[in-house]
Amino acid sequence: xxxxxDEFADLADLAHxxxxxxxxxxxxxxxxxxxxxxxxxxRWDTADGQEARIAYLHGLGxxxxxxxxxxxxxxxxxxxxxxxxxxxxxxxxxxDYGAGATAPSVLAALDALxxxxxxxxxxxxxxxxxxxxxxxxPERVTGLVLVxxxxxxxxxAVDRIARALEAExxxxxxxxxxxxxxxxxxxxxxxxLLREARHTTRLGADGRLVRRHHFPHLPAGxxxxxxxxxxxxxxxxxxxxxxxxxxxxxxxxxxxxxAQFAERLPSAEIVTVEARHAVQNQAPLELATAIRAWAExxxxxxxxxxxxxxxxxxx
Numbered sequence: 001x002x003x004x005x006d007e008f009a010d011l012a013d014l015a016h017x018x019x020x021x022x023x024x025x026x027x028x029x030x031x032x033x034x035x036x037x038x039x040x041x042x043r044w045d046t047a048d049g050q051e052a053r054i055a056y057l058h059g060l061g062x063x064x065x066x067x068x069x070x071x072x073x074x075x076x077x078x079x080x081x082x083x084x085x086x087x088x089x090x091x092x093x094x095x096d097y098g099a100g101a102t103a104p105s106v107l108a109a110l111d112a113l114x115x116x117x118x119x120x121x122x123x124x125x126x127x128x129x130x131x132x133x134x135x136x137x138p139e140r141v142t143g144l145v146l147v148x149x150x151x152x153x154x155x156x157a158v159d160r161i162a163r164a165l166e167a168e169x170x171x172x173x174x175x176x177x178x179x180x181x182x183x184x185x186x187x188x189x190x191x192x193l194l195r196e197a198r199h200t201t202r203l204g205a206d207g208r209l210v211r212r213h214h215f216p217h218l219p220a221g222x223x224x225x226x227x228x229x230x231x232x233x234x235x236x237x238x239x240x241x242x243x244x245x246x247x248x249x250x251x252x253x254x255x256x257x258x259a260q261f262a263e264r265l266p267s268a269e270i271v272t273v274e275a276r277h278a279v280q281n282q283a284p285l286e287l288a289t290a291i292r293a294w295a296e297x298x299x300x301x302x303x304x305x306x307x308x309x310x311x312x313x314x315x
Contacts, residue, residue, distance in 0.1 A: 007028070007065070007199065008026045008027075010195070011023065011026055011068065011072070014068060014069045014072055015072050017069075018069055018072055018073045018284075018285055018288075020072050020073060020075065022047070023072055024044045024045055024046050024071070024072065024075065024077070025044070025045045025046075025047075026042055026043070026044055026045075026068075027042070027043050027045070028040065028041075028042060028043075028088070029041050029042075029043050029079075029113060030088065031109050031112040031113060033104075033105050033108035033109055033112065034108055035104060035105055035108065037084055037089075037090055037092070037105040037108075037109075038089060038090035039081060039082070039084065039089050039090070039105060039106065039108075039109035039112075040064075040081075040082040040087055040088035040089045041064060041079050041080060041081045041082060041109065041113055042064045042065070042068075042071075042079070042080040043078075043079055043113070044071050044072075044076075044077060044078040044079070044080070045077055046075075046076075046077050050077045051077060051114060051115075051116045052077040052078050052079045052113070052114065052115045052116065052118075053076065053077060053078070053115070053116045053117070053118030053119065053301065054071075054074065054076050054077070054078035054079075054118055054119045054120075054121060054301075055078065055079050055080075055081060055110055055115055055118070055119070055120045055121070056070070056071060056078060056079070056080035056081070056121045056122075056126075057080075057081055057083060057106070057120065057121065057122040057123065057126030057127075057129055057130055058080070058081075058082075058083060058086070058087075058123055058124075058125075058126050058280075059123040059124025059125050059126050059127075059147075059149075059277075059278070060097075060124055060125040060158075060161060060162065060165070060226060061086070061161070061165050061200070061211070061213055061215065062086070062196065062200055062278070062281075063082050063086050063087030063088075063199055063200055063212065063213075064080035064081055064082045064087055065080075065087075065195075065196075065199040066123070066196065066199075066278065066280050066281050067080045067121070067123075067280050067284075068080075068284075069280075069284035069285070069288075070121075070280045070284040070285075070287050070288045070291070073284060073285050073288030073289075074288045074291055074292055076301055079110070079113050079115050081106060081109060081110075083097070083102065083106070083125070083126065083129065084097060084102045084105055084106070085097045085102075085213055085214040085215075085224075086212070086213045086214070087199075087200075087212055087213070088212065091214040091217075092214070095214060095218055095222060095223070095224040095225065096224070096225045096227075097125070097214075097224060097225065097226050097227070098225050098226055098227020098228070099125075099128045099129040099131070099132035099227050099231070099232070100132065100227055100231070101225075101227070102129060103129060103132040103133055103136055104136075106129065106133060107133060107136065107137055107140070110140070117139060117140050117141065117142055118140075118141075118142055118143075118300070118301070119141075119142060119143045119144070119145060119291075119295060119300055119301070120133055120134060120140075120141050120143075120144055120145070121145040121147065121291065122144075122145070122146060122147065122149075123147035123148065123149065123278070123279070123280055124147070124148065124149045124252070124277065125149075125226055126147075127146040127147060127148075127149035127232075128149065128151065128227065128229050128231075128232045130144055130145075130146065131144065131146070131151075131232040131235040131236050131239075132232065132235055134235065134239055134241065135234075135235035135236075135238055135239065138239070138240075138241075141239075141241055142241055142242075142300050143241050143242045143243070143244070143294075143295065143298060143300045144236075144239065144241060144242070144243045144244070145243075145244045145245075145246065145291055145294070146243070146244070146245045146246070147246050147279050147280060147287065148246065148247050148248050148251040148252055148253055148275075148277050148278075148279050149229075149252060149253065150245070150252075150253050150257045150258075150260070150261045151229050151230050151231070151232040151233045151236065152229075152230070152257050152260050152261070153229055153252050153253070153257065155228060155229060155230065157252075158226060158229055159226070162215065162223075162224055162225075162226050163223070165211070165213070165215035165216060166215045166216055166218055166223065166224065167216070168211060168215070168216045169216075170204055170206070170208035170209060170210050171201065171208060171209040171210075172208055172209070173209070174194060174197045174198060174201070174209065175194075176209075177193075177194075177197035177201060177209065178190050178193045178194050178197055181193045181196075181197070185276070186276065186277075186278065187276055187278065187281065187282055189282065192281050192282065196281060200212055200213070233264070236264075236265060237264065237265070242267075242269070242294070242298040242300065243265060243267070243268040243269070244268065244269045244270075244271065244290065244291070244294045245261060245268055245269070245270045245271070246270075246271045246272075246273060246279055246287055246290050246291075247270065247271070247272050247273075247279075248272075248273060248274070248275035248276050248277055248278075248279045248282070248283070249272050249273065249274055249275065250274075250275065250276045251275060251276055251277040251279065252277050258270065258272075269294055271290040271294075273286040273287065273290070274286075
């Protein structure tokens with residue numbers, strides 16, 4: 001087991017498993033934006049010191065580490081953001097984590113972190129936020145990758161997930177975190193779920209494990225907001241950049257939503273991989289392969305190379 005105090009202790013193993021012989025360096029960075037929000041991020045740097053041109057935005061209830069293996073395999077300088085209210089980022093007083101509320105803070109953070117115009121990759125809630133960023137600051141976004149999310153995903157399901165996060169009780173051990181994830185059909189690879197549990201929990205005042213994100217810590221009677229996902233359609237339909245949807249075959253973008261997405265955005269590319277909703281956790285190398293191939297076809301990054309069949313992340 002990697003040292004619990006070193007959040008990057010297992011990156012060498014992840015790189016090796018991905019076939020990456022010259023892995024990027026990862027570091028933690030925290031910035032305070034002009035609107036007073038504290039935003040944490042993981043910076044991925046290459047030895048040649050090129051500026052980041054990819055931003056990774058995770059989904060509801062997880063954190064920036066969910067993209068670790070994908071970022072390593074893509075191999076391009078990048079920043080993975082802990083969304084407001086998640087990971088090591090600050091909590092909003094109003095508990096509004098909808099894309100409209102958080103986009104200004106995330107855009108300001110990307111500026112403060114020195115992320116150049118480039119690709120924005122968003123998973124789930126992060127996909128809806130990515131669409132809002134692209135619509136708000138089109139000069140920043142050259143391509144958009146949506147990971148297992150369509151604006152047509154049922155809003156009642158979105159809100160139900162947020163309520164479940166708010167009701168989550170503390171855990172007695174990491175194994176209990178994993179057990180609950182398996183029961184909830186989040187995934188079935190216990191090693192992957194254990195890694196996620198390590199990063200998304202911390203010790204509470206009573207010695208039990210609690211989630212780092214804001215939702216279970218709201219005062220009694222308070223609820224959070226994650227916005228209306230359907231509001232992302234005008235953002236997406238107004239864009240004039242390449243769009244890629246990578247969906248899990250057992251994820252939230254059902255065949256029906258897949259067809260609706262293709263009908264509304266006929267120029268978008270759609271790739272399906274074997275995974276549940278958290279594609280970047282369950283199929284990180286397949287996701288990296290899809291991103292790299294799409295980016296190369298569209299001329300979005302100069303240094304992208306084709307991965308080898310044996311190792312999707314080999315450089």
